Amino acid sequence: MITLYSYPELFGVADNNGYGLKVFAFLRLAGLPFTHEHIFDASAAPRGQLPYMVEDGETVGDSAAIIAHLTLKHALTLDAGLTPAQRDTALLVTRLLDDLYWVMSYSRWKDDAFWPAFSAALQREHPSLTDEGLQKARAFNFQRYHYQGIGRYDPEATYARGLADLRVLANLIPAEGYVFGPKPTSIDAAIYGFIANIYFFRIETPLRQFVMAHENLVRHCTAIHAAIGCGDGSIPPSRV
Structure with a gap:
């Protein structure tokens, strides 16, 4: 199971940081099941930055790296048709x-x-x-x-x-x-x-x-x- 760690929600938005919300939206659009853990303390995150994800014991930080990793690992086709x-x-x-x-x-x-x-x-x-x-x-x-x-x-x-x-x-x-x-x-x-x-x-x-x-x-x-x-x-x- 994928666990996404990112900042908490605010004003009804699932993450009050653009990068975490980007990954959240990507996971939903791609149809990947995941759990979402809201945290304020980024000290345990790679490079001390949120968001990061953990899957099968592997930790990946940075929103772009997370999306690239998930796309490759799960053979996602969200961007497959792009020129x-x-x-x-x-x-x-x-x-x-x-x-x-x-x-x-x-x-x-x-x-x-x-x-x-x-x-x-x-x-x-x-x-x-x-x-x-x-x-x-x-x-x-x-x-x-x-x-x-x-x-x-x-x-x-x-x-x-x-x-x-x-x-x-x-x-x-x-x-x-x-x-x-x-x-x-x-x-x-x-x-x-x-x-x-x-x-x-x-x-x-x-x-x-x-x-x-x-x-x-x-x-x-x-x-x-x-x-x-x-x-x-x-x-x-x-x-x-």
């Missing part, structure tokens, strides 16, 4: 999502305009989290942002970068179907992992405002959400 050009496009989009990740994370942990709402949501849905623990996590993320570079940007420049990423996705995703046709592939799972973590989060960042204004992004996100058995794509009401 070389489509595979190249999928890789380019994957790298773009890596860039979008930093802006999404910045909007939650660093931007003082949205940090109070994000931290309150975390504590509301996960009462074991303490103010002290969240402040330590925030300080750690500040260091990550500084060394990565995004932490040296002001908010306006940061969001300009993320909106440029989202604009590419809005231009790529069709009004009907999925990125490469009528059936979803792994790149649709990857895009969902990040867009769902913007769309379903009831925190009005510039990223969410952009997504809400583009019907094709919302349609794609809610279609994958329904396809993997997570609901009809409607946004649950706020809890106070």
Whole structure:
């Protein structure tokens, strides 16, 4: 049995991190049975990063490596029909999502305009989290942002970068179907992992405002959400 270890859910999304949700969606689309363990502590993970998976005593970290491993081991056909050009496009989009990740994370942990709402949501849905623990996590993320570079940007420049990423996705995703046709592939799972973590989060960042204004992004996100058995794509009401 496959066990996926990733961050906990938030706002009704199965993982509040784009990479873990990407793997979750891939597993559901591929029809592989698995158990999902939600954790905050990544110290036992390969390279200290979530998500990771364990199957038959073998541990694999990194979302792309997990998908490649499962595809080979289980002879999965989700991407079997892709052309070389489509595979190249999928890789380019994957790298773009890596860039979008930093802006999404910045909007939650660093931007003082949205940090109070994000931290309150975390504590509301996960009462074991303490103010002290969240402040330590925030300080750690500040260091990550500084060394990565995004932490040296002001908010306006940061969001300009993320909106440029989202604009590419809005231009790529069709009004009907999925990125490469009528059936979803792994790149649709990857895009969902990040867009769902913007769309379903009831925190009005510039990223969410952009997504809400583009019907094709919302349609794609809610279609994958329904396809993997997570609901009809409607946004649950706020809890106070």
